[in-house]
Structure formats: C-alpha cells, structure tokens
Amino acid sequence: MNIHSFKFKISVILMLCTLLPLATATQLLSFYAEKNTITQAKEDIALSMEAQIQNMENVLKSVEDMQQDMKNDALIYEFANQTRIMSNEIRQNYCRKVFQQLKYYQDRIAAVKVTNEVHSAYVYLPGQRMLFASNLTYFEDFTLWDVDFLNQYNTYGEEMLNRWIPTVPVSYETIHHPETWDKYSKLLTYCDVVRNDTGRIIAVFALNLKPEFLETYYNGIQNSNGREIIVCDKDGMVYSGDTNDLRYYQEKYADGSATHLDSEEIVRDDVKLVVTRTSAYTGWTFVSFASRKELLQSVKAIKLLLYKIVLLSAVGALLLSRFLSGYMYRPLKSLISYMRKVRKGDFSVRIEEKRKDEFEEVYSGFNRMLDELNNTMNNLETEKLLNKEAKIHILQEQINPHFLYNTLDTIFSMAKIKGEEAIAKMVFSLSKFFRISLSDGKNIVTLREASELFENYLSIQEIRFPGKFDYQINIPEELMTYMVPKFLLQPFVENSISHGLERSAGKGTLYIEGKEKNGILYFLVEDNGKGIPEEKLKDIQKVLEENTSSEYFAVSNINSLIKLKYGSGYGVTITSKYEEWTKVQIVMPANMERV
Structure with missing residues (x-):
C-alpha cells in the first residue's frame, strides 16, 4: 500500500480515532485506579493506626491508675518511712508483706483484664536500701547503679517520672553484671515516687509492661493492612x-x-x-x-485486562478502518480517473454519476470547473486587452507624483506673490517632504536627506502649532554623507510631537542628536512631553525586543529593518516616564559606503 495515498491516510486516521480515545481512557482508568487504591490504603492505615493508638492509650491510663493505688498503699508507706532500727524479725515480716502487696497489685491488673502484658512491679525504698521485684524477690543493701530504671532516675531525675520509658528488666544477672544489659529486650516502665511529710523521697515505684505490649497494637495494624x-x-x-x-x-x-x-x-x-x-x-x-x-497488585490485574481489551480493539479497528477507507475512497478514485482525462487535454468529459452525499457537490463542482475553464480559454484575448490597459494605468500613476510636485510649486509661487509667507513656507516644506519621501522608490538615502525629511516635517508642525514647542538639532556635518534608512528619524520626531508635545499642557522641547563612535552611529530623539503610560511602554518594548509586527508599525518596521540589515545587536530602544519625558535611541553601524 502506498503510504502517501489518501486511502492509507484514511485508514490510519480511522484507526487512530478508535484507538487513541480507548488507550487514553485505559491510561486514565489505570492512573485513577492506582491513585484511589493508594488513597484508600492511606485512609485504612490511618484509621487502623488511630484506633490502635486510642486503645493503647486507654490501657496505659488504666495501668497508671492501678499504680496510683499501689503508691497509696499504707503498708508500703509505713515500711518505707521507717527511721528507727528494727529487729531482723520485724524487718523480714515487713518485707514479706510488701512483696505480697506488689504481687497483689500485679495480679489485680490481670484480673480486671486491663492487659495481660504486665511483666512486674518494682519498688525501691531508699531509706531501707531495698528493692522489691514482684516477679522475683526482694534485694537488700542495694545501690542505684545496679538497676537500669533507678540508674536513669538518678541521671535524669524528675524528667523520667510519669512517662513510659524503655528499661532493662531486673534479674540476678542484670544486677550483678550490668555489661549484659544490651542483650535484654527492654520493658516499658512507668515510674513515680512517694514523698513523706517532710518532702523526702521514701519510695520509687516502677510498673513494667512486657516488650510484647506494643506488638499487640502495631500487629493489629499489620494484620489488618499487611x-x-x-x-x-x-x-x-x-x-x-x-x-x-x-x-x-x-x-x-x-x-x-x-x-x-x-x-x-x-x-x-x-x-x-x-x-x-x-x-x-x-x-x-x-x-x-x-x-x-x-x-497495587490488584490494580495490576485490572491494567492487564484493559491492555488486552486495547489490543483486541486495535485488531478490530484495523479491520474496520480498511473496510471504511475502501468505501470512502471509491468516489474519490472515480474523480481521479476523470481528472487524468482532463490532464490529457479532453475538456469535454463530464461526471454523470449521481450521488446523494457530499461527493455529489464535488462532482458538480468539477463539471462547473470544466465549463468555466472552457469559458476562460475563450476569453484569453479579452484578458490580453485588459493587461494592456493595466500597463497604461501604471504609466499614468508614475506621472501623478510629478503632477503633485508641479501643483505644489504653483501654490508656493502664488502664495509668495500674494505675500502669504506662512502658506508659502508650509507648501515649500510639504513639497520637499514629498520629494524626499517618494525619492524614486529608494529606501536608503543619505543622512542629509533623512534629516531634511524630518526638518521639513518640523517646519510644517511649527506653522500648525505656533509657540507650542522648540526644537534643537545636533547632528555634525561630517555624518551627513552616511547612508541610512530614509525614515530612520522622521516617525520618531512625528511621535514626539503628536503623542508627546502636542498633548502636554505647556510649551515643550524636542532634542535630536546624532554622533559616531568607534564606527557606530548613535541617534537620540528626546522630548519633555506627555510621556508613555507604563503598560503601553511595556507593550512597545516587548515588540522591539521580540522584533515582531504590531499596531506600532512605524516603530517596529524601522527596528526590524535595522536588525535584519545590520544584525540583532542594533536597533531601537525606547524609554519614558509618564507625564515627564520620552527618549528614543537608535543604534546602527557607520561603516557604510559614502556618496
């Protein structure tokens, strides 16, 4: 199949029209399925996590309430606050009772089903130098550094109270061999102290939860969400x-x-x-x-199914496009056969096939075209005559500028004779203005001619607006023989008067300067008139910077001419302050042939 044929293009277009929406829909469905899956997963994890955190907080609060009861135990307080020397029998009796109380509180927490993860309860009595561990026994002649939770309390003081911290469990090995602490799984320990009436600490309590306590809650999140x-x-x-x-x-x-x-x-x-x-x-x-x-495993299966659907649709679209393209191409093929006959010079052929679709209009247009073609060939002689008349008209148009100059010269002479100096000056300036403007179609003239162009314009405007403005021209004579675009300065002078000085309240000043430096010509047109509003100035500067056409056609045309002819490093720059002044700077090379 010819890939440049209309039939092939129709097939491709039909197939693309079928497949592209389907493929796009597949990608969008996949994207939103993934997005919704991730969003739903975030919500599920967050809700599960928040529920488990709430459950954990409730349990911890209940455990802390139990420890409060332990702190208020009268027996423990009585023994802890003892200062007198006791007999060994009395001391041992206290120890047994305190140990039993700790076991009681530990069993009580389990009995009310607050949590099954209570490991032990510790109480340290500084006055008795004793440590009670509900899961072991009690220890005498004890020092703070032998146990992790007391060591931390000794280090951090009040900071570690009434909060849950990880600590090494109390055992015979950890007491006598602190170097083994790192190998033990840490308990979650809640510490508090009891003070006597004098404010002295007489007991340090620690209620301990097993390391598995937190696993109970984060496993709840893991099990539900993986x-x-x-x-x-x-x-x-x-x-x-x-x-x-x-x-x-x-x-x-x-x-x-x-x-x-x-x-x-x-x-x-x-x-x-x-x-x-x-x-x-x-x-x-x-x-x-x-x-x-x-x-996204579940979404992956859906995407695979969608891709299979797209593949099957592609096969179906290919078959359908071949059928439809053939059906649509037949009338076009018929038209092509008639066109080939016309190409061979047979202008008498006409398409007689009757159709009720858009091709009926095409066939009818083809027949009308042949009729008009025959009429055109018969009228060639008439067109030749019209061409001759057009040439005569062009010659007459070339004479019209000379007629204009002669007429202006006549008006000038009559004004001089009658003493109308203002009219004579205006007509003289206007005549010179037109002579330089037309200048036999030349676009590049000497700087002298370009200067005369705007000077004549200034003379006319001085007569129109007497006393409205003064102007000063400072262009050295040695520059006058350089070749420049004819309308290099005149449009900017015109803009200074019509948009600046004419609209200002008082009398204005126009300054025109030209100079050469290092082979480059610099021109300045400056006025103290109305200025340009900020937004409009930005539009003009954008046109000049991007070198595009716009409503400011005179300015943009000169800028484009300079850049195209001499390079992007040259051109026009305009700055202004609204209600105060406007400056136009023109830069172009001076290494041009002198006349």
Missing part, C-alpha cells in the same frame, strides 16, 4: 518494630516533626507509602511502611 510498623519516641528512640525501617525513620523523621504525615518515600530501594501518627498522650510515633508495589 504493613511494617515501628514505634519511636520524639527523640527517635525505638520502642518496638523493624530496625531497618527504624534507621530510615531516625534519619528522616527523628526531629519529631513527622507527627501526622502521609507520603511516599524510597525505603531500602522500594517505594513505600509512609503513614505516621503520634499519640498525644505518650508522645510515641507509630510509623507504617507499606510497599507501593504490593498495594
């Missing part, structure tokens, strides 16, 4: 979760700013949907990482 979760505090310290994602979290969000954020980030070379929510109660941030690829 996500990876980490839990960190505002300092980036991990409480639970995936350590690889934690490293990313610490680098990206550890400043505490990402408290409520939904975004997509690259984590471990995989694009992940990152959703963060922060518990206002604990200050912990839950960060969920979901693989974008896994989230």
Whole structure:
C-alpha cells in the first residue's frame, strides 16, 4: 500500500480515532485506579493506626491508675518511712508483706483484664536500701547503679517520672553484671515516687509492661493492612518494630516533626507509602511502611485486562478502518480517473454519476470547473486587452507624483506673490517632504536627506502649532554623507510631537542628536512631553525586543529593518516616564559606503 495515498491516510486516521480515545481512557482508568487504591490504603492505615493508638492509650491510663493505688498503699508507706532500727524479725515480716502487696497489685491488673502484658512491679525504698521485684524477690543493701530504671532516675531525675520509658528488666544477672544489659529486650516502665511529710523521697515505684505490649497494637495494624510498623519516641528512640525501617525513620523523621504525615518515600530501594501518627498522650510515633508495589497488585490485574481489551480493539479497528477507507475512497478514485482525462487535454468529459452525499457537490463542482475553464480559454484575448490597459494605468500613476510636485510649486509661487509667507513656507516644506519621501522608490538615502525629511516635517508642525514647542538639532556635518534608512528619524520626531508635545499642557522641547563612535552611529530623539503610560511602554518594548509586527508599525518596521540589515545587536530602544519625558535611541553601524 502506498503510504502517501489518501486511502492509507484514511485508514490510519480511522484507526487512530478508535484507538487513541480507548488507550487514553485505559491510561486514565489505570492512573485513577492506582491513585484511589493508594488513597484508600492511606485512609485504612490511618484509621487502623488511630484506633490502635486510642486503645493503647486507654490501657496505659488504666495501668497508671492501678499504680496510683499501689503508691497509696499504707503498708508500703509505713515500711518505707521507717527511721528507727528494727529487729531482723520485724524487718523480714515487713518485707514479706510488701512483696505480697506488689504481687497483689500485679495480679489485680490481670484480673480486671486491663492487659495481660504486665511483666512486674518494682519498688525501691531508699531509706531501707531495698528493692522489691514482684516477679522475683526482694534485694537488700542495694545501690542505684545496679538497676537500669533507678540508674536513669538518678541521671535524669524528675524528667523520667510519669512517662513510659524503655528499661532493662531486673534479674540476678542484670544486677550483678550490668555489661549484659544490651542483650535484654527492654520493658516499658512507668515510674513515680512517694514523698513523706517532710518532702523526702521514701519510695520509687516502677510498673513494667512486657516488650510484647506494643506488638499487640502495631500487629493489629499489620494484620489488618499487611504493613511494617515501628514505634519511636520524639527523640527517635525505638520502642518496638523493624530496625531497618527504624534507621530510615531516625534519619528522616527523628526531629519529631513527622507527627501526622502521609507520603511516599524510597525505603531500602522500594517505594513505600509512609503513614505516621503520634499519640498525644505518650508522645510515641507509630510509623507504617507499606510497599507501593504490593498495594497495587490488584490494580495490576485490572491494567492487564484493559491492555488486552486495547489490543483486541486495535485488531478490530484495523479491520474496520480498511473496510471504511475502501468505501470512502471509491468516489474519490472515480474523480481521479476523470481528472487524468482532463490532464490529457479532453475538456469535454463530464461526471454523470449521481450521488446523494457530499461527493455529489464535488462532482458538480468539477463539471462547473470544466465549463468555466472552457469559458476562460475563450476569453484569453479579452484578458490580453485588459493587461494592456493595466500597463497604461501604471504609466499614468508614475506621472501623478510629478503632477503633485508641479501643483505644489504653483501654490508656493502664488502664495509668495500674494505675500502669504506662512502658506508659502508650509507648501515649500510639504513639497520637499514629498520629494524626499517618494525619492524614486529608494529606501536608503543619505543622512542629509533623512534629516531634511524630518526638518521639513518640523517646519510644517511649527506653522500648525505656533509657540507650542522648540526644537534643537545636533547632528555634525561630517555624518551627513552616511547612508541610512530614509525614515530612520522622521516617525520618531512625528511621535514626539503628536503623542508627546502636542498633548502636554505647556510649551515643550524636542532634542535630536546624532554622533559616531568607534564606527557606530548613535541617534537620540528626546522630548519633555506627555510621556508613555507604563503598560503601553511595556507593550512597545516587548515588540522591539521580540522584533515582531504590531499596531506600532512605524516603530517596529524601522527596528526590524535595522536588525535584519545590520544584525540583532542594533536597533531601537525606547524609554519614558509618564507625564515627564520620552527618549528614543537608535543604534546602527557607520561603516557604510559614502556618496
């Protein structure tokens, strides 16, 4: 098939008209399906995360209330506040009772089903130098540095009270071998103190939750959404979760700013949907990482189905386009056969085929064209006569400028005879103006002629507006023989008067200057008239900068002429301050042939 034929083009157009909308719709559906899937995933993760955070906060508040009861226990307070020396029997009796009370409070939390993740309860009595651990026993002759939660309290003081912090559990090994602390999973510990009437701290309480406590809540998010979760505090310290994602979290969000954020980030070379929510109660941030690829698995199947539909549609569109193009091409083929006969010189042929579609008008137009062609050939002689008349008319038009000059000279002579000096001066200036303007069709003239053109114009305007303006021309004589565009300065002089000086309130001044420097001609046309409004000035400057045609045709034509003839480094520049002044600067090369 000829790829340049109309039939082939029709086939391609029909196929594209079928496939492009379908392909576009497929891409849009895929895009919005992915977008909606990601949006829905964000909402699901956020809602699940917020629900789990709320549940966790409720449990922590309940546990803290239980510890408050433990702090208020009279027996513990009585033993902790003892200052007198006790017998060993009395001391041991107190110890057994305090230990039993701790076990009671721990069992009580489990009994009311607040949480099953309570690990232990600790109480340290500074006055007795004793530590009670509900999951172990009690220890005597104890120092602060032997236990992590007391070591932190000794270091941070009141900062660690009434908040949940990670601590190393108390055991025989951790007490006697602090170097082993790093290998233990940390508990979630809530610390508080009891003071006596004098304000002295007599007991430090610590209620501990198992490391699995947080897993209960973030697994709830993982199980429902298939996500990876980490839990960190505002300092980036991990409480639970995936350590690889934690490293990313610490680098990206550890400043505490990402408290409520939904975004997509690259984590471990995989694009992940990152959703963060922060518990206002604990200050912990839950960060969920979901693989974008896994989230879009369902959309991938839909996209595959859509692509199959597009492929099948392409085959159908190809068959349909071939059929339709053949049907549409037949009348065109018939027209081409008649045109070939005309090309061979047979102007008598006519298309007799009758149709009721648009080709009937085409056939009718073809027949009319042949009729008109025959009439045209018969009228060639008439056209030759018309051409002769046109040539005569052109010759007459060439005579008209001379008639104009002669007429103006006659008016000038009559005005001089009758003493009408103003009229004589105006007619004389007008005559010279037209002679230079027409100048036998020349566009490039000497600077002297270009200067005479605007000087004659100024003479006419002085008569029109007596006393309205003064002007000064400062162009050295040695420049007068350079060749310049004929209308290099006159349009700008005209604009200065008609748009500037004529519209100003008082008497104005027009200054025209020309100079040469380093082989370059510089011209200045300056007036202190009305000036150009800012918006209009921007339009003019844009026209000059982009070198385009516009309503300011005189200005743009001179600028284009200079740039085309001498290069983009030359041209016209206009500046103005509204109600004060306007300056036109023209730059062009001076290395032109002198006359």
